[in-house]
Amino acid sequence: MPTIPVDKADLYQLLGREYTTQEFDELCFDFGIELDEDTTDECVGDERPQLKIEIPANRYDMLCIEGIAQALNEFLGRSASPNFTLNPQVPLVKMTIDKSTEQIRPYAAAAILRGVEFDDRKYASFIALQDKLHTNLCRNRTLVAIGTHDYDTLTPPFTYEALPPQDIKFIPLNQTQLMDGAELMDFYDKDKNLGKYLHIIRDSPVYPVIFDARRTVCSLPPIINSNHSKITLNTKNIFIEVTGTDKTKTDLVINQMVAMFSAYSKTKFEVEPVQIVSKHNGQDRVSPNIAPKKFEAEIDYINSCLGLNYSGEEIAKLLTRMSLKATPRDAKILDVEVPITRSDILHQCDIMEDAAIGYGFNNLKKTKAQSDSLVAAPLPINKVGDILRIASAQAGYLEVLPLTLCSHDENFKFLRQKDDGTQAVSLANPKTIEYQVVRTTLVPGILKTIKENRKHSLPIKVFECGDIVLKNLDLERRAFNRRNWCAIYAGKTSGFEFVQGLLGKIMQTMRTPWLEDPKNMNKRGYWIEEDKDNATFFPGRGAKVFFRASEDAEVQHIGAIGVLHPEVMSSFEIPYAASSVEINAEVFL
Amino acid sequence: MADLSLQILQVVDKNNGVENTLDTPEFKNVDANTLQSSLTSLWAKEMITFKKIETDNWILSKEAEEFLVSGSHEIRLLKEVLLAIEGLKISDVNSKLGQVGKLGQGKAFKNGWISKDGDKLVPKVADLPSDTVVEQLKTIKETGSLSDKNELSDLKKRKLITLTKIVGFKIEKAKNFSLTIKEYETDITSDMVATGSWKDATFKPYNFNSEGLYPSSGALHPLMKVREEFRQIFFSMGFTEMPANQYVETGFWNFDTLFVPQQHPARDLQDTFYLKDPVAAKKPEDEQYWNDIKAVHEEGKFGSIGYRYPWKEDESLRMVLRTHTTAISSAMLKKLAEDPKPTRLFSIDRVFRNEAVDATHLAEFHQVEGVLAGYDITLGDLIGFMEDFFSKMGVDGLRFKAAYNPYTEPSMEIFAYHKGLGKWVEIGNSGMFRPEMLEPMGLPKNLRVLGWGLSLERPTMIKYGVSNIRELLGHKVSLDFIETNPAARLDDDMVGST
DSSP, rough: OOOEEEHHHHHHHHHHHHHHHHHHHHHHHHHOOOOEEGGGOOOOHHHEEEEEEOOOOOOOOGSSSHHHHHHHHHHHHHHHHOEEEEEEOOOOOOEOGGGGGGTTEEEEEEEEESSOOOHHHHHHHHHHHHHHHHTTTTTTSSSSEEEEEEGOOOOOOOOEEOOOGGEEEOOTTTTSOOOOOOHHHHTTTOOTTTTTGGGGGGTSSEEEEEOTTOOOEEEEEEEETTSTTTOOOOOSSSSEEEEEEEEEHHHHHHHHHHHGGGGGSSSSEEEEEEEEEEETTTEEEEEEEOEEEEEEHHHHHHHHHHOOOOHHHHHHHHHHTTOOOOSSSSSSEEEEEEEOOTTTTTTTHHHHHHHHHHHHHGSOOOOOOOOOOOOOOOHHHHOOOHHHHHHHHHTTTTEOOOOEEEEEEHTTTGGOOOOSSSSSSSEEEEESSSGEOOSSSSSHHHHHHHHHHHSSSSSSSEEEEEEEEOTTTTTTTTTTEEEEEEEEEEEESHHHHHHEEEEEEEHHHOOOOOSSSSSTTOOEEEEEOOOOTTTTTEEEEEEEEEEEEEETTTEEEEEHHHHEEEHHHHHHHHHHHEEEEEEGGGGOO | OOHHHHHHHHHHHHHHHHHHHSSSSTTTTHHHHHHHHHHHHHHHSEEEEEEEEEEEEEEOOOOHHHHHHHOOOOHHHHHHHHHSSTTHHHHHHHHHTHHHEEEHHHHHHTTTTTEEEETTTESSSSOOOOOOHHHHHHHHHHSSEEEEEHHHHHHHHHTTTEEEEOOOOOOOOTTTSSSOOOOSSSSOOHHHHHHGGGGGEEOOOOOOOSOOOOOOBBOOOOOHHHHHHHHHHHHHOOEEEEOOOEEEEHHHTTTTGGOOEEEEEGGTTTSSEEEEESSSSOOOOOOHHHHHHHHHHHTOOOOOOOOOOOOOHHHHHHHEEOOSSSHHHHHHHHTTTTTTTEEEEEEEEEEEEEOOTTTOSSEEEEEEEEEEEEETTOOHHHHHHHHHHHHHHTTTOEEEEEEEEEEEEEEEEEEEEEEETEEEEEEEEEEEEEEEHGGGTTTTTTTEEEEEEESSSSHHHHHHTOGGGGGTTSSTTTTHHHHHOOOOTTTTTTEEEO
16 A cells, blocks of 8 residues: 655645644544554654555555545545546647557557646655656556656657667756667666666667657656756646556556646646547547546445445435535436546445445444354364364374475475475565475474474474475366375484374374284275385385275375484484374375 | 481470570580471471571681680780890891781780880880780680670671671470371372371371472464464354365466456565466366456456456466465355355465565465355445454454455455554454456355455464564474463453553
């Protein structure tokens, strides 16, 4: 969620009264934003106190003080929703989009604000809004980028084209040196603010560029504007251009820009449109499109969701507080006009929510959900797991809970195992080597826990009953979880007989007797057989665990038991001998 | 020991008590510790009572012991001065008496026995006076003290005597007094029970003011104990546990089916773990569902205008580690559409976030999630249900704040007042699943679904006062913490505890 710092005195002036921090906090809570911090107590000298306000991630109209004040004033009933107008109706200014832009950044929109009066703080807010839009809605300028210019330094009509870098020459904003596209990339390569955006176009054969009628470069989106058309406190007429790779968001951004700053136009909320000419992709249009979006909302649906019995008029009144203009068409349907500020409205459920906020969540009648489904049941594997866990704890073992992710070495090399590529799921973008693979055995996590607890009195007896993940390319998700149970004894001696005894106890808990002569005893039971190939164990001290569920049932190899190889102990930096037992718990389902 | 105890009983019997063992010839030379242990054992049998008496006892220093043999320094000096006919040269004092001369000189001057005449010491008295210091020391050696406190103080200043305490005991008979000592039993044995000898035995009293021997025992993990508390709350409210044992998910189930657009920040590499092996998922079996999900994102459907962007199949088929258990809820609700009916489901399982690890964030943690489906259920039902749910863990007086979540609308953050912190804290998230999520599944329009979630670690950290999540989950958790951890009772003053 974005946090927006706003000038406290300015905001309270816009809201028409002073608030105590607690009063303002309550107002935020009711509206659905959050007062994060009031800096009044930290201000020194003539620093102006700020309120830091957290805004929901889809309220792009509240990313600056102008938008926050407007929305709250409407919520408080102090102000009507702004009536945005175009003047002239038919655009005088044109911007032509060249087909070449399709290679890199195909969409553009533009608008002009006339007779703007900026002061320091309004100008700062204008810049800050662009920053906030760039980081949030514009996804760090990848989707959309904004350029703003002193209109009086430029000559319409404008063109938006894509040219080879060396064919674009201009002096970038706040610089003195003329450079071409390629030089500009080198110049900003290490730049703290702009360096992170270069990758968006750097390797493209063509760079997007906006020119005026005299071939003056306005901007090189999404990197930087030209110094020529720089906005100052004296700027009266502002040219806003927006370019993007996402058509919907390009229009959304130009709308937010004009919705917020047309408040400073000579005629409040008036915008001068620009004719976009974009024949090649059928995107000819007047920009911006400030017409409200029309939605239908079912009165019954809203009442039913909120447990209310309101008339269309009453619901319309609630919606007014949330900037929505609703008119009952009949007893069933509300016609709702959604202003350009409320791009978060996608469905009548969003309108229903606004009615709920207008009513007040905490004023809704608390009721009991009718549900005739009262069949409670645990997940079967969790039930099996609980039986194993409780039996292990009763046998004197401590339950540990290491992470599921581990390094590739921990899962393979440290256990003296080779990765044959068939089992482990591996991660593409871990931040550390600790998270390279999802474990295919519980042993490494338990050994890491023992290492961290090596000062604990000996012997250390621990267990875990948890999921491992194994690949299976036939599945939609290409991998599945398997519940394993594993216990380790570590101490002065390997304690093989203790883990073997624990396995017996677990098997006894699961009605599974030890079979002394499994070949001749055809019934439910378990036994272990030496496994010469398992390198995790000391030679001659490792075995496979076998299980037969019932008479004539197929014998299953369900796990391994043995004395851990001293090299395993060294790899995990544990100065003790140890034995482990690990089995697949799902055979008991 | 036994002999001493018997002797004590005899002397006490003979004298009808002892005023001070120091004045009693039989015990005068017995070490106080030895005496005390015999007395304690007799006291334990309630045969006697005793009281410790501490007396001052001055003892002579090594220097003072020499005085008793050779006389005090000042007398020895005066002797030499009297012997020298024409006075004693100061320069000769050292050769005749050494250190003694130097020490005696000062005291002899002070006593007015000698005076200085040029470079000589001359006597001011004709005869040798009596050596009072030696007399005093003799008395102290015999009696341990002097009646004159000033004299004691002078001798102490001269470091000739030091103070020690000597311990004696006053002894009286008690109710079990006897001249013979009965042996006491420490424990009831099987033999006593078998032979009945316990009837004649006398038992040593127990010291109840001590801890017993702890049993050696195993333990369940504290986080799993809290998980079990949550499970029991869900079971008590009629919820069935979902098969959340599926960590690997697809972009489709983890995001797209939940109406999370493909450019949403949650899908960034910074937030989500993607897989490099396996790299791409299979398409889900239900082709219609797949197409509807695409449509609802790309151009809008089911009454929604959609996000209006080109929806990419590849992005949807990317493999991820699930970022929330809602991926499972989504699959379960899709299944519910085959036979739609009111349903209550929950899960408590691991989720994965590619976040920087710190005191409150781990790459893995547990999410508690509830899903409640019912015909025409309302937002008031959700609020009422949340109050019931949280009151089961002792959290009352909730407040709800509007929030944003891509797959619920309305979305509400749940706040409770934390007495310890003195402020409202967010304890969970909730909402009604969006029609854009439910209708493509084929669920009827009026079968509404409420969902809510919270992390398992956060309330557990509050409950147990754990400030670092790594002390609760992962390999760095202390086994001592697991071993000594009390029962997890969520209803036991959870939010109020600090």
